Amino acid sequence: MAQRPGPVLRISTPIRAFAQRFAFLMLLAGAIGLVVLGKIDTLLVERARVHVADAFTPILSALSEPLRTVESVVEELRDLGRLRAENDLLREQNERLLRWQTVARQLESENRELRELMNFKSGRVPNQVTARVIADSGGAFVRSVLVDAGARDGVEKGLAAVTGLGLVGRVIEVGNRSARILLVTDLNSRIPVVLASSGQRTVLAGDNSDRPRLLYLPVDLNIIAGERVVTSGHGGVFPPGLPVGMIARVGQGEVRVEPLIGWSELDIVRLIDFRQPVDELAGPPMLDLDPGR
Amino acid sequence: MNSGTWSRIDQLARKLAPFVTTVLLVVLSCLPISVSEMGSIAPAISLMAVFYWSIQRPELLPPIAVFAIGFIQDALSGEVLGLSPFVFLLVHAIVVGQRRFFLGKSFLLIWWGFTVVAAGAELILWILASLIALHLIDPEPILMQTVLTIALFPCISWLLVRVHRAFLTSADA
Numbered sequence: 122m123a124q125r126p127g128p129v130l131r132i133s134t135p136i137r138a139f140a141q142r143f144a145f146l147m148l149l150a151g152a153i154g155l156v157v158l159g160k161i162d163t164l165l166v167e168r169a170r171v172h173v174a175d176a177f178t179p180i181l182s183a184l185s186e187p188l189r190t191v192e193s194v195v196e197e198l199r200d201l202g203r204l205r206a207e208n209d210l211l212r213e214q215n216e217r218l219l220r221w222q223t224v225a226r227q228l229e230s231e232n233r234e235l236r237e238l239m240n241f242k243s244g245r246v247p248n249q250v251t252a253r254v255i256a257d258s259g260g261a262f263v264r265s266v267l268v269d270a271g272a273r274d275g276v277e278k279g280l281a282a283v284t285g286l287g288l289v290g291r292v293i294e295v296g297n298r299s300a301r302i303l304l305v306t307d308l309n310s311r312i313p314v315v316l317a318s319s320g321q322r323t324v325l326a327g328d329n330s331d332r333p334r335l336l337y338l339p340v341d342l343n344i345i346a347g348e349r350v351v352t353s354g355h356g357g358v359f360p361p362g363l364p365v366g367m368i369a370r371v372g373q374g375e376v377r378v379e380p381l382i383g384w385s386e387l388d389i390v391r392l393i394d395f396r397q398p399v400d401e402l403a404g405p406p407m408l409d410l411d412p413g414r
Numbered sequence: 415m416n417s418g419t420w421s422r423i424d425q426l427a428r429k430l431a432p433f434v435t436t437v438l439l440v441v442l443s444c445l446p447i448s449v450s451e452m453g454s455i456a457p458a459i460s461l462m463a464v465f466y467w468s469i470q471r472p473e474l475l476p477p478i479a480v481f482a483i484g485f486i487q488d489a490l491s492g493e494v495l496g497l498s499p500f501v502f503l504l505v506h507a508i509v510v511g512q513r514r515f516f517l518g519k520s521f522l523l524i525w526w527g528f529t530v531v532a533a534g535a536e537l538i539l540w541i542l543a544s545l546i547a548l549h550l551i552d553p554e555p556i557l558m559q560t561v562l563t564i565a566l567f568p569c570i571s572w573l574l575v576r577v578h579r580a581f582l583t584s585a586d587a
Contacts (some may be wrong), residue, residue: 145477149503152481155496166495173489178443180491185445192447257446257456258491262543262551265492266446286471294492301492308547330552389448 171296174256176268178299181255182269189388225381250274254387254391264307264329265290267360268390271298279358279393287364287381288312288352289390301391305380306333313356314365325350325365325378331351331370332377342372350378360395431581432474435574436463436483444490447471455560456554460487460533464502465528468509469516472580477500482507501542521568529564535563536560 126307176370178297202206213397252270270276272295282289282302290310310327316333348368354361369379378413443459460483467475484499509516509531516524536556544551 141477144477145503145507148481149500152484154500155485156494157496160546161494170489170492170495177486177490180441181445184441187526188443188445188447255445256444256490258444258493262494262497262539262547262556263492267444267490267492299484308551326553329555362586387519 124279130392132229146329167294171294171299171301174294174301174397175271175296178255178267178269178271181267182253185253185255192211213352215394243343248275250276251389252391252392255299257387262308263325264304264310266302266304268302268388268392269298269394270298271296271300273297276300276306276392277394281359281363281395281397282390282392283363284382284387284390287366288359289387291358292392300392302392304384305382306331312359312365313353314350315353315361316344316368317351319344319348322353331384332379335378337377338376340374344376345370345374346371356398422481428581429474431577432467432471433479433483434461435484435577436467436475437478439463439570440483440487440490442447443468443487444582455558455562457566458536458559458565459563459570460484460498461502461505461563462478462567463472463574464505465531466571466574467507468506468515469524471582472506472513474582475506477503477506494543497539497542497546501539504538505531513519517579521571528567532567533560536563559583573581 143291155166173403220258241248250270252264252268252274255269257268258265268282276292276295278292278295280292282291288305290301290302290304291302305312305325307331308325308327310325310333312325313322314325315322319342321338321342325333325337327333335350346368350358350365350368352361352363352365364381366378366380368376373405434442440460447456462468464475464480464483468480480502483498484497484502485495486496487493487502488495512527516527536559540551540553540556
């Protein structure tokens with residue numbers, strides 16, 4: 122401003138400065154208020170968050186598309202370099218898997234016969250929605266992702282999120298066209314699990330690191346690295362037997378689990394409604410976790 | 415509509431550049447970019463933009479805009495709502511207060527200033543998040559994020575300098 126300060130300006134400048142400082146303090150207080158409000162009235166804050174997420178969903182979807190293309194091109198170039206080695210590996214793996222397939226077929230038919238013998242009711246096929254990850258928290262305090270399916274696609278709070286490899290997390294917030302999934306690695310994630318070989322029940326607790334911990338394990342329990350960890354089905358959110366991870370490290374009163382999901386390549390997830398009435402006789406629902414689809 | 419109206423609209427659009435670029439960077443930082451070596455940690459790109467515009471054009475990024483940017487950041491990333499607005503407002507106030515120190519200085523000095531500010535901001539975030547979670551959060555991810563943020567500052571500020579020159583220096587000096 123080049124003009125000479127007139128009497129109006131001379132008075133208004135300190136008032137303006139005061140107003141600005143006041144606005145700043147109000148906003149700062151507003152931010153703290155929001156944090157406190159989030160603790161007291163979760164629903165209100167959640168709704169605000171969901172609205173913003175919904176508004177940005179089209180932009181995020183549109184932007185993540187070219188990003189994926191670039192990523193796949195990079196990945197393809199990398200693959201070209203190791204084509205021969207990978208071919209050998211795949212051939213070997215294919216042979217092994219074919220043998221496994223025979224075993225699986227035998228087990229499947231045996232299983233069917235046994236179920237028929239027991240007059241076994243299999244769980245209903247659960248509702249599912251396929252969604253794409255469009256935003257990643259990327260922060261250091263939360264482990265959650267935003268997906269591009271919401272209430273209009275039939276997503277509800279509490280659905281389990283899985284990929285072909287196993288459990289990813291569960292839906293905690295639902296907007297109209299977006300939903301937020303709390304990953305199993307988040308600080309607030311607690312999932313009842315069992316160790317597949319020993320049958321020991323425990324709780325998988327996230328702590329924002331890439332490897333969640335197991336809680337409440339007996340001290341004398343012998344745990345081997347590499348043991349599979351699956352959901353126990355307690356609590357009714359997840360069905361029993363959904364793969365979660367493998368024991369990664371056992372040490373100093375702490376057992377860590379390596380999730381089966383590679384967090385960086387999390388792209389498409391399936392949101393599945395497992396919250397059926399608990400029926401003692403019904404086994405795990407027939408879940409087809411074929412990653413090829 | 416005469417040319418005066420158009421030029422006023424043009425001026426307004428230009429003046430929105432700091433806010434719009436910062437919001438765009440918020441969106442960018444939330445995109446699921448899979449860099450396997452980094453895990454799921456993303457640098458705090460929006461912090462860089464708030465820092466940059468608070469030095470260069472604080473009048474175009476008033477506290478209310480800073481608050482909105484933090485709000486969007488928290489809403490998209492799933493962070494506790496209110497944390498980022500709080501920290502961004504503090505950064506904005508501190509940087510505006512020390513503006514004379516930064517203006518017209520060499521890039522290295524600004525980078526050094528950003529290092530101090532970013533480290534402080536992440537420390538405050540960590541303390542607040544730990545208070546809210548009622549226990550100490552593993553500091554390793556936040557340390558990673560801080561280092562990444564500081565390391566990437568030159569790239570993002572290069573980008574912001576381009577935006578600054580393209581939209582703001584020619585039309586309204």
